Amino acid sequence: xxxxxxxxxxxxxxxxxxxxxxxxxxxxxxxxxxxxxxxxxxxxxxxxxxxxxxxxxxxxxxxxxxxxxxxxxxxxxxxxxxxxxxxxxxxxxxxxxxxxxxxxxxxxxxxxxxxxxxxxxxxxxxxxxxxxxxxxxxxxxxxxxxxxxxxxxxxxxxxxxxxxxxxxxxxxxxxxxxxxxxxxxxxxxxxxxxxxxxxxxxxxxxxxxxxxxxxxxxxxxxxxxxxxxxxxxxxxxxxxxxxxxxxxxxxxxxxxxxxxxxxxxxxxxxxxxxxxxxxxxxxxxxxxxxxxxxxxxxxxxxxxxxxxxxxxxxxxxxxxxxxxxxxxxxxxxxxxxxxxxxxxxxxxxxxxxxxxxxxxxxxxxxxxxxxxxxxxxxxxxxxxxxxxxxxxxxxxxxxxxxxxxxxxxxxxxxxxxxxxxxxxxxxxxxxxxxxxxxxxxxxxxxxxxxxxxxxxxxxxxxxxxxxxxxxxxxx
Amino acid sequence: xxxxxxxxxxxxxxxxxxxxxxxxxxxxxxxxxxxxxxxxxxxxxxxxxxxxxxxxxxxxxxxxxxxxxxxxxxxxxxxxxxxxxxxxxxxxxxxxxxxxxxxxxxxxxxxxxxxxxxxxxxxxxxxxxxxxxxxxxxxxxxxxxxxxxxxxxxxxxxxxxxxxxxxxxxxxxxxxxxxxxxxxxxxxxxxxxxxxxxxxxxxxxxxxxxxxxxxxxxxxxxxxxxxxxxxxxxxxxxxxxxxxxxxxxxxxxxxxxxxxxxxxxxxxxxxxxxxxxxxxxxxxxxxxxxxxxxxxxxxxxxxxxxxxxxxxxxxxxxxxxxxxxxxxxxxxxxxxxxxxxxxxxxxxxxxxxxxxxxxxxxxxxxxxxxxxxxxxxxxxxxxxxxxxxxxxxxxxxxxxxxxxxxxxxxxxxxxxxxxxxxxxxxxxxxxxxxxxxxxxxxxxxxxxxxxxxxxxxxxxxxxxxxxxxxxxxxxxxxxxxxxxxxxxxx
Numbered sequence: 001x002x003x004x005x006x007x008x009x010x011x012x013x014x015x016x017x018x019x020x021x022x023x024x025x026x027x028x029x030x031x032x033x034x035x036x037x038x039x040x041x042x043x044x045x046x047x048x049x050x051x052x053x054x055x056x057x058x059x060x061x062x063x064x065x066x067x068x069x070x071x072x073x074x075x076x077x078x079x080x081x082x083x084x085x086x087x088x089x090x091x092x093x094x095x096x097x098x099x100x101x102x103x104x105x106x107x108x109x110x111x112x113x114x115x116x117x118x119x120x121x122x123x124x125x126x127x128x129x130x131x132x133x134x135x136x137x138x139x140x141x142x143x144x145x146x147x148x149x150x151x152x153x154x155x156x157x158x159x160x161x162x163x164x165x166x167x168x169x170x171x172x173x174x175x176x177x178x179x180x181x182x183x184x185x186x187x188x189x190x191x192x193x194x195x196x197x198x199x200x201x202x203x204x205x206x207x208x209x210x211x212x213x214x215x216x217x218x219x220x221x222x223x224x225x226x227x228x229x230x231x232x233x234x235x236x237x238x239x240x241x242x243x244x245x246x247x248x249x250x251x252x253x254x255x256x257x258x259x260x261x262x263x264x265x266x267x268x269x270x271x272x273x274x275x276x277x278x279x280x281x282x283x284x285x286x287x288x289x290x291x292x293x294x295x296x297x298x299x300x301x302x303x304x305x306x307x308x309x310x311x312x313x314x315x316x317x318x319x320x321x322x323x324x325x326x327x328x329x330x331x332x333x334x335x336x337x338x339x340x341x342x343x344x345x346x347x348x349x350x351x352x353x354x355x356x357x358x359x360x361x362x363x364x365x366x367x368x369x370x371x372x373x374x375x376x377x378x379x380x381x382x383x384x385x386x387x388x389x390x391x392x393x394x395x396x397x398x399x400x401x402x403x404x405x406x407x408x409x410x411x412x413x414x415x416x417x418x419x420x421x422x423x424x425x426x427x428x429x430x431x432x433x434x435x436x437x438x439x440x441x442x443x444x445x446x447x448x449x450x451x452x453x454x455x456x457x458x459x460x461x462x463x464x465x466x467x468x469x470x471x472x473x474x475x
Numbered sequence: 476x477x478x479x480x481x482x483x484x485x486x487x488x489x490x491x492x493x494x495x496x497x498x499x500x501x502x503x504x505x506x507x508x509x510x511x512x513x514x515x516x517x518x519x520x521x522x523x524x525x526x527x528x529x530x531x532x533x534x535x536x537x538x539x540x541x542x543x544x545x546x547x548x549x550x551x552x553x554x555x556x557x558x559x560x561x562x563x564x565x566x567x568x569x570x571x572x573x574x575x576x577x578x579x580x581x582x583x584x585x586x587x588x589x590x591x592x593x594x595x596x597x598x599x600x601x602x603x604x605x606x607x608x609x610x611x612x613x614x615x616x617x618x619x620x621x622x623x624x625x626x627x628x629x630x631x632x633x634x635x636x637x638x639x640x641x642x643x644x645x646x647x648x649x650x651x652x653x654x655x656x657x658x659x660x661x662x663x664x665x666x667x668x669x670x671x672x673x674x675x676x677x678x679x680x681x682x683x684x685x686x687x688x689x690x691x692x693x694x695x696x697x698x699x700x701x702x703x704x705x706x707x708x709x710x711x712x713x714x715x716x717x718x719x720x721x722x723x724x725x726x727x728x729x730x731x732x733x734x735x736x737x738x739x740x741x742x743x744x745x746x747x748x749x750x751x752x753x754x755x756x757x758x759x760x761x762x763x764x765x766x767x768x769x770x771x772x773x774x775x776x777x778x779x780x781x782x783x784x785x786x787x788x789x790x791x792x793x794x795x796x797x798x799x800x801x802x803x804x805x806x807x808x809x810x811x812x813x814x815x816x817x818x819x820x821x822x823x824x825x826x827x828x829x830x831x832x833x834x835x836x837x838x839x840x841x842x843x844x845x846x847x848x849x850x851x852x853x854x855x856x857x858x859x860x861x862x863x864x865x866x867x868x869x870x871x872x873x874x875x876x877x878x879x880x881x882x883x884x885x886x887x888x889x890x891x892x893x894x895x896x897x898x899x900x901x902x903x904x905x906x907x908x909x910x911x912x913x914x915x916x917x918x919x920x921x922x923x924x925x926x927x928x929x930x931x932x933x934x935x936x937x938x939x940x941x942x943x944x945x946x947x948x949x950x951x952x953x954x955x956x957x958x959x960x961x962x963x964x965x
Contacts, residue, residue: 040577044797046570046678047557047579049711079793081839083816090796138810142801271839273848276682276790279712 004200008160015191021148023050034143042148044088056150059182064101064122075281086129096272099123108168118157163227210244226251310340333369366400375403477502478639482696489547496529496547516635520594546589551641554595557676566610569823579676588703596631605896618955623881626656633660643691651900654912658876658924669907670715673708679794681787684904694942698722725935726942731765736869740776747879749918757915773861779901785851792835859906866930876912876924
């Protein structure tokens with residue numbers, strides 16, 4: 001691979017969280033009974049006409065501004081024609097040559113280096129329905145609840161140079177869109193979808209290689225794995241003296257391979273043309289400004305603020321601000337607590353561990369900033385040790401009870417009574433003559449084992465500095 | 476003989492309770508029963524609903540409740556406008572069983588005005604044609620001569636009005652589909668300004684050209700119907716946010732000083748001498764009434780038909796793609812999807828529809844778009860600019876509606892010859908302008924129509940000129956000889 005340079009561009013579809021669909025008043029809500037959120041318009045019944053939902057344009061412009069795009073004064077909607085049973089009109093209303101937004105960028109950080117990735121365009125379009133293939137029959141059923149749900153497509157420049165960069169771009173994109181609040185950007189639920197154009201070229205070449213389009217990468221990991229596979233595959237093809245062919249390939253998550261779906265010759269001719277049912281979108285500068293003013297602080301700005309205001313390490317600030325909900329939690333905690341690093345340790349450690357395990361956002365849990373603050377203060381006062389704090393955290397994450405209450409209920413208060421600890425220390429010394437002898441003969445490390453035994457006997461409640469002090473005295 | 480009433484007369488008699496809506500509806504249904512086997516204007520007749528609706532109007536009137544301005548007037552609707560629960564076929568096998576779950580806006584407006592829907596009229600399949608010969612079901616006959624076509628595509632609507640099978644009818648016009656049959660059948664037909672009447676519920680042929688309009692017995696009726704249907708509709712974003720004037724208020728103004736442009740290109744090749752003479756006589760009459768007429772030029776007229784047959788099929792190829800056998804309508808059952816698509820569309824559409832889908836698909840194809848579709852749009856702008864210049868100088872433009880009178884069914888086999896029928900009507904669609912066809916004489920006992928075109932939203936000017944002409948034309952109040960029970964081909 002070292003002789004080749006990878007070139008990747010991503011096309012990302014984001015479902016917008018408007019209440020109603022893009023061209024009719026049906027709700028966009030996910031997971032309802034099939035064909036219950038439909039009307040003559042989104043079913044594409046003969047004679048019906050689309051009416052553009054202004055909120056969709058609002059949301060799309062908001063996302064585009066967050067991605068540093070320019071918003072041209074004039075945009076139009078076009079028809080993309082193709083036949084498929086999930087597409088009721090047999091054309092998708094999308095945007096072809098005059099999209100809503102152009103010339104944006106976002107910055108990614110990979111291996112400590114910042115790279116600016118160009119964003120060619122952001123356009124709006126309607127989603128298709130969903131086919132449900134009958135498990136025991138030779139037929140499919142169509143569900144049009146999703147037909148007409150608004151999407152934006154975000155097309156990057158071919159600026160990404162590795163699968164790792166592609167993943168970093170996608171994560172950053174998700175983070176930015178999430179901050180704008182125009183989508184919940186969940187890859188698992190399909191509100192964030194990603195296709196990639198991949199090619200490789202000799203390192204000293206100016207000319208991009210022939211690209212393949214990769215579809216069906218349904219998670220961040222799949223994007224990286226799929227692209228890594230494809231890059232390696234193309235390198236093998238070239239190494240064998242063959243040519244990469246322009247085609248669309250599908251990522252098979254289970255097999256870990258991409259396979260050809262259709263060649264360039266089989267590619268659809270979408271016969272784009274301006275939709276005569278819809279008037280052009282005229283975007284007044286004042287409208288754009290109004291939306292710009294409504295943009296919340298973006299992750300990068302927050303990162304900087306955390307470093308300057310609270311002295312948080314840059315790495316911590318980047319991790320904490322990636323998800324808006326986490327950053328909001330952090331800020332709420334800092335309103336009533338002083339030690340930013342202690343908070344970020346908890347958030348990046350136990351909190352993230354538990355969120356990942358449950359697949360939840362922090363806002364979806366019972367955990368509130370007040371919990372964390374009280375726990376930190378219990379630790380500071382010496383009421384609980386670090387080890388016990390983790391036990392308390394687990395319980396409060398699950399039940400939402402306040403930490404002091406948990407400590408009380410479960411008798412987890414730290415033992416700071418010297419006499420009580422001394423008794424345990426004596427018992428440990430009596431029961432472990434070998435480590436005691438080792439320590440006395442100069443192996444100072446042996447004390448670690450003895451401390452561990454005391455903690456174990458005290459069920460983790462003994463105050464660790466006291467344990468250390470008493471052990472040393474008695475030995 | 477109530478069915479012979481104009482809308483204006485019927486409204487007067489209904490309001491004065493000289494007649495009831497039920498009597499009028501019954502009389503019209505009786506007329507349909509008597510002559511429609513011969514004329515074949517209707518695809519669907521909704522007698523029961525019509526009588527029930529008429530009874531309701533009568534009851535409301537009796538109770539002193541508010542009724543619409545056209546309350547009790549029976550109307551026929553072209554079968555490409557959606558009617559809730561009433562079959563809407565577009566005269567195509569593809570929609571032979573299609574029951575729309577909703578009403579077109581124009582249907583709602585007519586109901587609000589109190590009209591009684593009699594049924595759905597025949598057309599060329601998906602409004603593509605000039606004779607109703609492209610209907611999957613049957614060809615409608617011209618009431619003036621049953622061997623001849625009524626024109627198209629709104630041939631059923633025009634024939635229904637001419638044969639007193641409806642007091643008025645609603646049609647749609649993409650390249651002349653209201654005006655050409657109006658001309659062939661000796662009735663008044665108006666294509667309003669693009670955007671004046673909502674297209675919501677009109678099954679699209681070519682969205683940027685389609686416009687709904689009335690077919691009536693005279694100009695006053697046209698104005699009255701326009702009052703009911705020309706409304707802004709938020710469901711159609713191409714519909715105009717313009718207040719609706721009282722169109723009847725233009726009728727009794729004279730034409731003194733009205734500037735009429737007579738484009739020489741419309742009198743060039745293909746115009747039969749009889750038609751040219753009838754139109755010239757009409758111009759002379761308007762001049763005698765105080766109008767000023769002069770010959771002028773609309774230089775890009777000759778490109779109207781060629782670009783129409785790029786733009787309209789291109790839009791149609793996309794508009795008609797939804798008829799794929801998946802959700803509704805005709806489907807050929809096969810064992811795989813691609814086959815289902817191919818067979819459904821091959822068997823569900825007629826020859827002319829398929830011809831236009833192929834033309835349009837080609838024109839939009841990658842590599843041809845710029846040469847055809849894009850170029851056609853540019854020429855469309857030139858045609859529009861011709862009119863813009865003309866309307867800086869003239870109030871209306873006067874032309875024949877069609878080059879010739881109604882032709883004998885089955886005699887025009889070449890599609891290109893058929894397309895020439897719309898040579899005078901297409902430019903108004905290209906430029907989105909309002910235009911009317913009204914009777915201006917007879918040639919060999921067949922009606923001749925003249926066309927008046929005005930600038931956008933100047934329907935009032937057209938109605939004023941048309942009404943002045945109609946009042947002074949001295950044309951006999953002639954009816955087709957149908958009631959003599961004579962049908963020339965039987």
